[in-house]
Amino acid sequence: MSFFAILLGIFEGFRVTFSIVVVGLCYAVPFAFCFGILQYFSKGPLYVAVTAIIEFWRSSPVVILLFVFYYSLPAFGITMSAFTVGSLVLGLNTGGYASQAVRAALQSLDRGQYEAGVALGLPRFQILWSIELPQAVVSMVPTFINLWIQLIKGTALVSLITMVDMTARAKEIAQIEYNPVGIYSGLLLAYLIICYPVTIFGRWVEGRNSQEKRA
Amino acid sequence: MCSSITDKTEVQNAVTISELSKFYGEFEALKHIDLEVTQGERVVVCGPSGSGKSTLIRCINGLETFQSGGLEIFGEAAGGKRNGKTDPRHKTGMVFQNFNLFPHMTVLDNCTLSPRKHKRGTRDKLDALALEVLDKVKIKDQADKYPSQLSGGQQQRVAIARALCMEPEILLFDEPTSALDPEMINEVLDVMVQVANEGNTMICVTHEMGFARKVADRVVFMDAGEIVEIAKPEDFFSTPKTDRAAEFLSQVL
Numbered sequence: 199m200s201f202f203a204i205l206l207g208i209f210e211g212f213r214v215t216f217s218i219v220v221v222g223l224c225y226a227v228p229f230a231f232c233f234g235i236l237q238y239f240s241k242g243p244l245y246v247a248v249t250a251i252i253e254f255w256r257s258s259p260v261v262i263l264l265f266v267f268y269y270s271l272p273a274f275g276i277t278m279s280a281f282t283v284g285s286l287v288l289g290l291n292t293g294g295y296a297s298q299a300v301r302a303a304l305q306s307l308d309r310g311q312y313e314a315g316v317a318l319g320l321p322r323f324q325i326l327w328s329i330e331l332p333q334a335v336v337s338m339v340p341t342f343i344n345l346w347i348q349l350i351k352g353t354a355l356v357s358l359i360t361m362v363d364m365t366a367r368a369k370e371i372a373q374i375e376y377n378p379v380g381i382y383s384g385l386l387l388a389y390l391i392i393c394y395p396v397t398i399f400g401r402w403v404e405g406r407n408s409q410e411k412r413a
Numbered sequence: 414m415c416s417s418i419t420d421k422t423e424v425q426n427a428v429t430i431s432e433l434s435k436f437y438g439e440f441e442a443l444k445h446i447d448l449e450v451t452q453g454e455r456v457v458v459c460g461p462s463g464s465g466k467s468t469l470i471r472c473i474n475g476l477e478t479f480q481s482g483g484l485e486i487f488g489e490a491a492g493g494k495r496n497g498k499t500d501p502r503h504k505t506g507m508v509f510q511n512f513n514l515f516p517h518m519t520v521l522d523n524c525t526l527s528p529r530k531h532k533r534g535t536r537d538k539l540d541a542l543a544l545e546v547l548d549k550v551k552i553k554d555q556a557d558k559y560p561s562q563l564s565g566g567q568q569q570r571v572a573i574a575r576a577l578c579m580e581p582e583i584l585l586f587d588e589p590t591s592a593l594d595p596e597m598i599n600e601v602l603d604v605m606v607q608v609a610n611e612g613n614t615m616i617c618v619t620h621e622m623g624f625a626r627k628v629a630d631r632v633v634f635m636d637a638g639e640i641v642e643i644a645k646p647e648d649f650f651s652t653p654k655t656d657r658a659a660e661f662l663s664q665v666l
């Protein structure tokens with residue numbers, strides 16, 4: 199098998215990897231904003247509850263979460279497809295990290311911004327939506343891009359719960375043909391090929407943001 | 414001592430503060446403040462650092478809560494906490510020491526944000542109104558720029574325009590020129606004089622004594638959380654009644 203043929207073989211798992219990432223992001227981004235904002239606003243018992251949920255998703259090892267959700271939960275009558283488990287666990291784990299970027303970005307804004315909003319008679323929600331979030335999002339971009347890339351790399355773990363993603367394809371090819379160097383460097387290259395555009399996208403967004411302030 | 418020395422008794426009170434006390438924890442930042450400001454009156458508040466000037470002005474517009482006493486805006490009671498649309502404090506506009514412009518919005522959008530969100534009119538109409546106000550503060554040509562592209566003096570004039578665009582009945586200023594380079598102070602003071610001469614009710618914390626002399630109806634001198642002296646500017650500057658005011662004046666003049 200030529201290196202190119204190996205790469206093509208690996209990319210047969212691309213659809214799975216790609217859809218886990220896309221659906222994972224659909225969990226991660228809303229989770230990050232909801233819980234980051236909730237943590238920013240809440241006090242007392244609500245704060246503790248919100249923080250506990252975030253910490254659960256952020257601090258548990260992804261491999262263990264995958265096993266628990268895929269292999270243990272059915273024992274309690276909850277059965278989810280490997281795809282659902284993979285995207286949910288990876289997405290919310292990423293979302294847990296990202297929520298901290300959201301909260302930190304909101305907290306690090308100059309308090310004068312909030313006060314100016316109050317002085318203009320804007321309701322709290324409006325201050326968040328029109329004044330705080332637009333500024334916070336800009337400072338969240340680098341972290342979000344990093345986490346996105348981490349999510350892509352993390353998808354390699356779904357091969358452990360029977361999904362045939364790029365990593366699982368590489369292992370399949372490795373069983374047919376003894377060529378560890380070719381196959382695994384091909385796999386590395388495959389992840390690089392899908393991660394790098396995200397990096398470029400991130401640079402583009404950051405460039406646009408900093409331009410906006412000057413232009 | 415604290416009663417109004419203007420005798421326009423038929424004029425409505427814009428702000429009535431009675432026995433207002435404000436604590437930060439154990440620390441009493443405002444001690445039983447009494448102050449009445451009539452409609453159209455221009456009051457300058459001065460006093461040493463930490464005397465509670467900012468705290469007083471922030472209580473008036475609801476950025477700080479207070480623990481006891483009363484605050485009325487045009488006869489309507491305002492509680493310690495600012496309370497949505499029905500709070501009479503929506504009639505106050507505020508200009509901050511550090512401008513606090515919104516860096517992600519153009520000058521024009523900074524000015525129209527509040528009127529837009531309060532649905533005061535169509536976007537076109539509000540833009541036109543804001544441009545008129547920006548013209549008044551002599552910065553209309555910068556309407557499409559972002560705050561970071563302006564000098565400090567220009568930014569503060571935008572902040573004044575933004576406050577004016579709310580069409581407030583009372584304008585509050587908290588040391589609007591203290592963060593400015595000396596050469597920019599006058600352009601802001603000129604605008605403030607102009608705004609004052611249009612008959613707005615103004616309460617202005619400032620140490621710009623020239624400004625106080627020019628526009629203030631009364632000067633309120635605070636020290637250690639109390640109003641120590643209230644007088645007409647010409648009296649206050651030439652013959653302060655209290656030692657504390659005399660000492661303060663000897664330091665700033």
Ligand SMILES: Nc1ncnc2c1ncn2[C@@H]1O[C@H](COP(=O)(O)OP(=O)(O)OP(=O)(O)O)[C@@H](O)[C@H]1O
Nearest residue numbers: 437440442460461462463464465466467468469588
């Ligand atoms: N958030 C706060 N928590 C605790 N104490 C505060 C707080 N804000 C102000 N203070 C205290 O209240 C007192 C009055 O503060 P304030 O800012 O009103 O003074 P000021 O007269 O505006 O002074 P300056 O001229 O320096 O602006 C000060 O002793 C200050 O330390």
Ligand SMILES: [Mg+2]
Nearest residue numbers: 466467468588
């Ligand atoms: Mg102050």
